[in-house]
Amino acid sequence: MEFDFTPVITYFPTLLKGVGVASLIAIVVAFMSIVGGLIVAVISIYTNKVVSWPLRFFIWLFMTTPLLLQLYFLYFGLGEWILIPAIVVGILGLGFHYMAYNADIFIATIKSVSGGQYEASRSLGFGHWNTILYIIVPQALIRSIPQLGNNMILMVKDTSVLSAIGVAELVYASQYAISVSFRPFEFFIVIAMMYYVINILMELGQAWLERQTAYRR
Template identity: 30%
Template sequence: MAENKIKPPEKIALIPGAEPSNRMDPWWWLVAGVFALAGGLMLFQPDPFLDIFKYVWVGIGITVLVAVVSYFLMLILGLFGGLGRLSQNTLIRGIATFYVEIVRGIPLLVQLIWWYFAFPVIIQTIGQALNFGPMLNYQANPIVMAIWGMTFCYGAYMSEIYRAGIQSIPKGQMEAARSLGMSHTQAMRFIILPQALRVVLPPMGNEFISLLKDTSLVSTVAVADMVRLGREFTATNFNPIEVWSMIALLYLILTLLSSRLINYIEKKTAFSR
């Protein structure tokens, strides 16, 4: 009878969900490579790469600010939209559906331009009709309009993510909660939503990465983000290859760090269904 041979540790398949071996995560190699490339360019060729970094430094903060604030507002708006899509009230469900379908059918860039250029004109027109000074003299704030435009657009996509997450929870959960005397609102709040939020966490993370990259569009509405500052530097120094290579590296660093944070949160909140 042949003896059962134990496989070497490095050849044993990992159990799904188990922590990997001591091998270094490839993500760290990628991050190290990107940081080394960006740092090397600024160290060995400070003109122009270090000059570019110093010039767009403020824009990095603006980019992160717009992305983070828009994201948290999007989560709130999307939750209302998702619940509205599942509402038994015909009017509420109709409004939520109208919002989701219309917004998802219009490009984000067009929406940003509309909120910044067209919306103030509407407010001023109403102010003129009502002879109301604050509305008559209304001027759009670029950052506020950029945040609202991003929130309004991504809130529609987030509504569908919430809706799908809620519908993925077995109907028996709601029936069991109602049989215990909970109202529909209580069951949704304490039973359904906590489970649904864990289900939708991965797509929520993906939405943040997409939103972070799409903040590059806010430069069209006079927001001094990395892209706008990069365009200004290019117009002055005439070196587009260096400028946009540095901007690309900075966006890559932001998305890599964000994806790692999202992955960490997903692992901490993971559960077996």
């Protein structure tokens, strides 16, 4: 078998556009899943069961069902009642999926913060929610960096699943080129290398962030 990377060079700008789309989706999903996961965790811990139980059910539901099934449900199921662009469905699907996982991480890290700090803060005159927002949550955020970083690396790789609903990310962008050139192996090698480089950069960024915040744990 002979390798021919000429088609890959020809369609490389198309692959770069796919990387750009995947990166944009990943940034939006990262923000949505981290902020949303933190809100879900705080509400589920510090509110009554009437509010917290539905949120815990949300976490359980998205953690126990496949991501692809969730995307199909949003795109094809809800699509019967409302027309939603594929990229919006992709962002919402990935966002809710990783929001559930991040919420589970935040619940664990919030509970790991010593209860004595809450009591000391209240004794100094801080209110209930000020203590949570300014004392508990910042520590929980720092402690959750390793797990969150791993989740975000997995999320970037999961953007490839969005090709199943027609989102023009990296894998989807390569499909047309493969259908024209009939050189799938070469394209898959290059795509794998692209994901590898992205993962390495994210791991380096995570390691740097962990070093910067290590003294605060």
